[in-house]
Amino acid sequence: MKHIILKKDRYAKFIDGKMTCWLTLNDEYAKSLQVGEIVRIVDDNSNDGCYARVMGYYVYGSFDELYKKVNKNELGYDGSDKENIALIKSQMYLQCTPESEQQYGVRGIKLEYLPDYKELKDMTQSEAEAYLQGMVKGVQKARKQLFRTLEKTDGMTVGLARFIQSNPDLYFAGIGETENDMLKFLLSESIKNAQTLLDTIQEYEGKTDFPVIRKY
DSSP: OOEEEEOHHHHHHHHTTSOOEEEEEOSHHHHHOOTTOEEEEEETTTOOEEEEEEEEEEEESSHHHHHHHSOHHHHTOOSOHHHHHHHHHHHHTTTSOHHHHHHHOEEEEEEEEOTTOOOGGGSOHHHHHHHHHHHHHHHHHHHHHHHHHHTTSSTTTHHHHHHHHHOTTOOOTTSOHHHHHHHHHHTSTTOOSHHHHHHHHHHHHOOOOOOOOOOO
16 A cells, blocks of 8 residues: 655644645656555654545646645645745755756645545454455456456457556446445556456456456
8 A cells, every 4th residue: 555654734634634635746656646546644753644545636837836726725724825835845845856846747636534444454353354245246346347348348358458558547437436446456557467357356256257368
């Protein structure tokens, strides 16, 4: 799971709902955070943590430009515009330089606080059992939707691989969030080819009655 580390005061504002957009450079790590992905938010002072879902993002050339375009309530700043932009720069330039800002641009990542979310390792036995049962049901629905979609590709071989690689942010209408989360997992970067996709589905569902997918 990916992490976002916040200063103590920014972490407190996020927990209190007073900050819903994380500012950072538009670098490779920021770009890797996909819409719908769950990330861990960490207080750099205490190492306390919580979870959030990536809901979207803003991309601009500079922190000044982003501040002018985005509602300052999302950013968690309540001073005057002049005070806010000065504070943003003073905080951000502890982590980056004006040169890197110019090189990469900036990204504001919109986050939804998930107070009730738990990782599997933190669940009680009953919570884990319920979660895994829901996961299996989600896979069953997701598998049907997945193969209906993949039938449109070129013989479910090379076309399948290209389809997966070119659609990292797929969201399938008509099914729930659990199923979409499962699909995103199945279509993640760890799925390198069609045979791996088949093996992954079989591993999670424990069944073998799948359409034949040839290696390529």
